[in-house]
Amino acid sequence: MKLVLTILLFLSVNFLSHGQFIHTEEFIKKIEAYPKDKLESLKKIAKLFTDSLEKSNSSDVDRAFVELLKVQTEIQDNYNKVLWESEDYESLESIMYANEKLHTQKAKEFEKYAEENGFIIQVTEGTINIEKSPTFLIETFIEFLSSSMKSYLKQYCDELKAPFMEDGGIIIDFTTFRERVLFWDNFDKQNPDFPIPNYPKNQFEFYLYHLLSGADNTPAFDWNSKIILESYLKVYNEIIQENPNTRTAHILKDYTKMLKLNSYKKNDELMNFINKYDPYKY
Template sequence: MKAINLYSVFFLLLLIFSSGLLFSCGGTEQKEATESNETDSVAVEAEQVVETTNPSEEYQTFVSALDTTQMSSSKQAAEKFQELYASATPKQADEGFLIFDKLYNSLAYNLDEQHYKKSSESGEYDKYDQIAGIYNGYNDGKDASSEMMSYHNELANHGFGIGMVEGSTYILQNRDFLKGYFYDKVSEPMKEYLIQKNKEAKEIFASDGGLIISPTRLAERVIWAENFIKENPDFYPKLMKELKWSKKSYLTYLLEGMDNTPLFDYQTKEITQDFAEAYQTVTSSYSDTETAAIIKPYYEAIKNNNTDKQKELIEKYQDEDKIYKNEY
């Protein structure tokens, strides 16, 4: 057996000692590092909690304190939304929009009451005609006075405008206002809903007992609502209720026409070309929809001059709560 080199033994002992020392020091450093990491982790988690805390309670408090008779409240609420929901989730942003929407509706109602009173007291009904319909695209405002255009711009800057129905002007919601404040924050279903409601608000569907849009456009609204409801069954109850109401109203007019836009020509008693085209579009282009299933047998009964079947189907759809009774 070879003799063990004393230097080697010494080196081995030194290595073992050094390792123990390093282990001891390393353990202390590791413990400190772990504690430091844990502290940092807690700080990060706390920061994340702050970032994702739902701001809706604070927003509700802010909005509740605003004056629902002043148009400036809408812009204050919209700007506060952007501030509070900057890091919010889409679902949280949806909640915030619902809070805003309640204020927005109250403002529109109160501002219209003020508009009616002001117009009545001053007797200046006609001056608002100059800017009525700009939001809807029915008026380019070229003939409006500087005073009226200034008023229009002020309204638009706060989410409102002037509309007209049967010769009378009123305050309406200019929903273009919502684009810059809410579209990039809310969920995709909410954004789709807002885009559609803005489109429908601009394109007034009826006035003075008659359709303004074509029956085909009316049918497309029914189809859109049907598909949206089917794809988003858990959409917000308040808005879902409104969607179902409008879908039911549109379908009622699509099946029965209106006084000044009759389903059947008053002279020939035949279905008008516009309604026939709408029915053909639904049954061919949207054949897999519930709307098509409703329209198809009804249209067949019309083409066959089967008035008893037509009446039977209308009563059936009313009993099934698909359309309204005596809607107009």
Template sequence: MIKKSLSAFILLICIFSCKKEAQKTSEGKIEKDTVSKIEEKEEDLFKPIDTVCTSKNKTEDYIAALQWYQQKTEKEIARNSPEQNDKLYEDYIKIRDKYTACLSESLSKVLVEYVNYYDSESDSYKFPENIKELSTQLKKGSLEFTEVGEGYTEIWSLPDHYFSLFKGKVTPDYNSYIEQLSKESEGLYSADAGLVISWKDLGERTIFWENFIKRYPKSSLVSRAKEMYSDYLYDYLFGMDNTPTHEHSDGTIYDENREEFNRIIKKYPNSNVAKKSKELMDLFDAKIPEEEIHKRINIEREY
């Protein structure tokens, strides 16, 4: 009898303990859920400033908006399909471009004076504290000051910003497109009416876009790819005002360009870039007038 009473007593204690533990767990879960909901509510309470530029907005307002949209986009990317992320990428770029334009407008005086901070003796920039602080703020929004030549400075997104967000989360054509733009944004393409990258790099870029068009003929990005391809091919064949591929007086192709054309012909013999390169050399070597060569090559720059 005593044994039975003792067993019953122990059982009651166990039941009471289990109920108490379950209550603690439940309370903990409720507390955690409540905190989570409060955090979400606080996040929802923040509303980014409008994309319409106004002098009332400060640099930190635009940066906060850029950060908010980035966090929002990251969450959407995680639950979207690749096709949905293609559309999200396009929308995200438009929003960032608008905020960047507003920032450029509000910091116009800084952009004009930026080049003056270059010190020729040390071949480096010497920025005052306010410019250093601005640079730090811009980086929080994945932006940076970029010199574009002829004394101009602009605000650009960091080269890898878009690809770091959308890598592997979009369709193959968009993934390839965004990755290539990321690479091409690592430095200036041209400045002061002259090419900045090497002729070889330009040749490889041109080949990339030719292959992109062939690989993704039905992509919604094809029209943009064709425009870039045409611009690059024109510059590759004829050069720019301050970096031509040939001597205008007698049509002699410069040695480095002839060497580059032959490299492309050998490496990509079946490409249109190789075909146009050979055609250009033959026409110049035949002393055909430059104006006529432009007509026969039939490539126009889009800008």
């Protein structure tokens, strides 16, 4: 009897010390109240998620995580606007220098502030930006998520670590490029009810489109001859041969047949085929 009372007392104290668990709907309402222009809001929301969210239903936990990501993106966007207009911006730009000895004290403090609150500093096209920290996302949340959301988060963080494009050109290698197209192809097929509607399909079509067309400064067709580059054609054939049952392979089979009929030269017929997957058409 004493043992039972001791256990009940322990559970009661433990419950009270951690506070009452909240369900997903309440979590979503609570996070709306946090300021969306302060980085520290994310750390507070993350603590609410890890310490107080009721986690018995994995689909509800995933839904809460999706809402958290939306708020993180809003904080990121709002803070970047403040950052670019800041009178300290020029001082903070010293973060761009590879030599850390050239970083100003304000830049060092800013970088520390970002990292402590779940963000990193990213330099793109000569501009510093706040970006989500892949390390923070993985270390803080992945243990609570469903298997499909874990898979999504790992891929999402890999893509944060290795941006796809910069200065109008593709900057990842073809192996990674191929892996991304196939990942989103399979993920979209396997997760029709994913809690971020259309995201897997949009990611698949984004990468597929660029696999077919290239980008402004890294086009799939030669600038002068308009002939498809061998590096792109090689990837098409590899996917067709090694991943024949994927949607990507079926699309590429049709596309390579069309390329052959048109002597591998860019024309309106080929562009009409490519533009079916244009992510910028809407």
